């Protein structure tokens with residue numbers, strides 16, 4: 466669904482991403498892993514056309530992403546970023562309604578209102594829907610921002626560390642929601658630090674290191690003792706408990 470070919474991204478003349486060739490397979494949940502500073506967020510924002518590229522190309526459903534009209538891309542690609550500034554005096558429902566804006570231009574139909582209410586319910590936000598964002602906990606606010614991204618209903622959904630700040634119940638909620646998006650035919654990429662979650666929930670994994678592709682493929686091929694120890698430069702063990710793979714870092 467998204468093809469990245471020989472991508473380079475530079476900031477102030479320094480290449481942050483180099484020689485990057487990879488793809489987000491259509492209709493699959495792709496986990497993106499790698500150490501801090503590896504380039505995960507830069508890759509996601511380049512794929513979301515929020516960061517200019519230095520060289521190479523990014524194809525969205527076969528077309529150069531730069532050629533897609535902005536209004537059209539906003540309907541087809543949704544991105545959750547690691548730090549999104551928020552307007553405090555805004556209710557959860559109003560924030561989530563903004564996600565619908567590319568489709569409604571401010572005039573939502575009944576179908577749009579339904580999508581907004583579904584996003585609220587899917588992220589377990591019903592009891593907070595009318596609360597202002599500055600009265601919520603960090604995790605609740607994060608779920609509200611995720612709700613805004615869901616309401617955008619892009620064919621491609623890019624999520625940068627959506628589980629940060631979330632308790633285990635809500636981390637599960639977000640992974641369930643990601644799987645529901647796949648079942649609706651969407652393509653989802655999710656940056657994760659919890660490697661056990663990547664091993665058990667993702668169909669495909671991309672590992673980045675030092676601004677380059679380290680490895681990619683099925684989780685069982687990428688998330689191995691040797692692969693992960695090399696990726697993070699620290700000893701990592703993979704165990705199996707009741708049929709689930711657990712990545713041990715202690």
Ligand SMILES: Nc1ncnc2c1ncn2[C@@H]1O[C@H](COP(=O)(O)OP(=O)(O)O)[C@@H](O)[C@H]1O
Nearest residue numbers: 476477481499500501502503504505506507508
């Ligand atoms: N706007 C920027 N200007 C300069 N350097 C940046 C900028 N954004 C990110 N970087 C650098 O690019 C590298 C990759 O960053 P990032 O993509 O955020 O990594 P990750 O998300 O994997 O932790 C880091 O070394 C970071 O310091």
Ligand SMILES: [Mg+2]
Nearest residue numbers: 505506507547
């Ligand atoms: Mg990041």
